[in-house]
Amino acid sequence: MRDKPVVIEVGDGAAIPDPRDEGLFTAWRISFFGTLAIIAYLVVFRPDPYLDIIKFLPDGIVVTFQVTFASIALALVLGLIAGLGRISKNTFFNLAASTYIEVVRGIPLLVQLFYIYFALGHLVRVPDMVAAIVAMGFCYGAYMGEVFRAGILSIDTGQTEASLSLGFNRSQTMRYVVLPQAWRTILPPVGNEFIALLKDTSLVSILAVSDILRRGREFASESFLYFETYTMIALIYLVITLILSKILSNVEHRLNHYERR
Amino acid sequence: MWNTDSTIMNADNPIISIQKVHKFFGTFKALDDVSLTVNAGQKVVVLGPSGSGKSTLLRTINRLETISSGSIIVDGQDVNDPGSDINRIRAEVGMVFQSFNLFRHKSVLDNLTLAPIKLKKEPRDQAEHHAMKLLEKVGMVDKAESYPVQLSGGQQQRVAIARALAMNPKIMLFDEPTSALDPEMIGEVLDVMVTLAREGMTMVVVTHEMGFAREVADSVVFMDEGKILEIAPPNRFFDHPVHERSRRFLEQIL
Numbered sequence: 321m322r323d324k325p326v327v328i329e330v331g332d333g334a335a336i337p338d339p340r341d342e343g344l345f346t347a348w349r350i351s352f353f354g355t356l357a358i359i360a361y362l363v364v365f366r367p368d369p370y371l372d373i374i375k376f377l378p379d380g381i382v383v384t385f386q387v388t389f390a391s392i393a394l395a396l397v398l399g400l401i402a403g404l405g406r407i408s409k410n411t412f413f414n415l416a417a418s419t420y421i422e423v424v425r426g427i428p429l430l431v432q433l434f435y436i437y438f439a440l441g442h443l444v445r446v447p448d449m450v451a452a453i454v455a456m457g458f459c460y461g462a463y464m465g466e467v468f469r470a471g472i473l474s475i476d477t478g479q480t481e482a483s484l485s486l487g488f489n490r491s492q493t494m495r496y497v498v499l500p501q502a503w504r505t506i507l508p509p510v511g512n513e514f515i516a517l518l519k520d521t522s523l524v525s526i527l528a529v530s531d532i533l534r535r536g537r538e539f540a541s542e543s544f545l546y547f548e549t550y551t552m553i554a555l556i557y558l559v560i561t562l563i564l565s566k567i568l569s570n571v572e573h574r575l576n577h578y579e580r581r
Numbered sequence: 582m583w584n585t586d587s588t589i590m591n592a593d594n595p596i597i598s599i600q601k602v603h604k605f606f607g608t609f610k611a612l613d614d615v616s617l618t619v620n621a622g623q624k625v626v627v628l629g630p631s632g633s634g635k636s637t638l639l640r641t642i643n644r645l646e647t648i649s650s651g652s653i654i655v656d657g658q659d660v661n662d663p664g665s666d667i668n669r670i671r672a673e674v675g676m677v678f679q680s681f682n683l684f685r686h687k688s689v690l691d692n693l694t695l696a697p698i699k700l701k702k703e704p705r706d707q708a709e710h711h712a713m714k715l716l717e718k719v720g721m722v723d724k725a726e727s728y729p730v731q732l733s734g735g736q737q738q739r740v741a742i743a744r745a746l747a748m749n750p751k752i753m754l755f756d757e758p759t760s761a762l763d764p765e766m767i768g769e770v771l772d773v774m775v776t777l778a779r780e781g782m783t784m785v786v787v788t789h790e791m792g793f794a795r796e797v798a799d800s801v802v803f804m805d806e807g808k809i810l811e812i813a814p815p816n817r818f819f820d821h822p823v824h825e826r827s828r829r830f831l832e833q834i835l
């Protein structure tokens with residue numbers, strides 16, 4: 321019943337490792353422990369300047385996570401609405417969702433950030449952080465919309481018909497029958513989008529939001545240690561995304577439990 | 582319509598009344614002037630070659646398909662009237678599908694209790710108690726905690742019947758419930774359906790199981806090219822089919 325191919329666009333997030341991937345040397349382990357080893361080496365044997373750099377960054381890491389989580393929450397809500405709109409038979413709702421997706425996907429994220437931050441910020445004054453979150457969430461919501469749509473369409477229509485025939489209406493069917501099953505198809509690409517979004521939050525450093533990258537730029541511009549600073553920043557992004565991809569693959573694995581005999 | 586059976590047409594208590602129904606898919610006519618009345622407690626078996634409109638007819642009864650013209654009254658309510666509550670009508674009409682369609686993310690027990698709990702607001706323990714009784718009836722008690730993928734086709738279909746019964750429907754519709762099953766599993770599903778029939782359930786069954794039709798049906802409906810060509814009690818239909826197309830169909834299938 322599940323043999324029709326399910327095609328889902330995958331974002332540019334870090335590859336999610338296959339948990340069944342046994343063996344001592346996996347790409348994930350090599351990258352993760354390799355990165356940790358390099359950071360440890362630099363901090364222990366070259367504390368000046370690497371220890372100073374790493375001490376300067378934690379505030380930025382917190383901000384990066386704040387922006388990421390808030391943006392993904394907004395993107396998931398917008399994505400669900402857009403995804404439902406794209407499969408809706410209501411012409412208005414359908415067109416609105418499709419237009420949103422078309423428009424957002426046609427404009428570079430950086431331009432959208434500038435637009436929402438400077439152009440709209442000119443009209444309505446909102447905190448920098450909020451503007452950044454709205455811009456990121458709005459943009460990723462469009463990508464999420466396509467993920468939700470594909471996930472919902474991957475569920476056999478027989479499930480919907482069985483639900484309707486019991487007396488559930490369309491939205492109850494979506495809520496109790498389709499979406500809980502679609503999650504399994506939706507989760508991997510959502511995980512990828514999440515990681516991609518975390519990396520893209522580095523763009524908000526151009527606005528006045530003190531994320532990891534902006535903290536690093538501040539440090540570098542005072543110390544003129546560009547090479548050292550950006551090395552450390554790259555390593556820290558890498559550790560974070562590797563941890564996230566591991567968590568996501570485990571969650572995904574657990575979510576599949578009822579499909580296995 | 583040919584040779585209409587009097588026990589159906591003179592019905593004083595129709596629970597399903599289908600009148601002059603036409604159904605188009607685009608320009609293709611899937612149902613062509615179909616009329617059929619079913620009394621409470623009656624068992625109707627629908628036969629006909631592939632593509633004759635059997636599934637379409639069945640699915641119009643609970644509006645999984647809308648109709649192009651005509652009327653369908655189920656338990657006094659016009660199924661296609663925008664004013665009637667279609668979800669309430671559907672709750673009274675159980676449906677069993679060829680491909681079972683059990684909710685794959687729910688255990689067997691949860692498949693049975695989902696609708697009663699969410700739609701009828703039954704307390705969970707009451708819904709589970711009722712569900713266990715139904716599982717006992719279809720011989721699936723020991724699989725209550727299993728997930729659908731862990732069951733054989735015959736087991737899934739028995740659970741699907743129990744799930745439909747959990748809403749206490751007045752009518753049960755079956756669309757080729759045994760066609761997707763390995764031969765050795767057909768019997769277990771038919772047994773459940775026979776039991777249900779004996780208990781007085783109103784049933785409309787699309788099937789190719791002629792033994793079941795002979796044993797259980799009050800009347801047999803024969804369809805071809807979207808039309809009902811013949812309605813007759815099973816003995817008369819199988820032994821003395823009136824219509825030329827019925828005869829050819831029976832020759833092919835028996």
Ligand SMILES: Nc1ncnc2c1ncn2[C@@H]1O[C@H](COP(=O)(O)OP(=O)(O)OP(=O)(O)O)[C@@H](O)[C@H]1O
Pocket residue numbers: 606609611629630631632633634635636637638
């Ligand atoms: N959604 C649809 N869109 C277009 N045509 C359809 C649709 N559903 C059914 N049909 C057509 O309507 C006709 C009747 O279909 P239906 O499924 O009712 O036949 P059936 O008697 O149940 O056949 P089978 O024994 O193969 O199940 C067929 O020719 C079919 O191709």
Ligand SMILES: [Mg+2]
Pocket residue numbers: 635636637756757
């Ligand atoms: Mg059919």
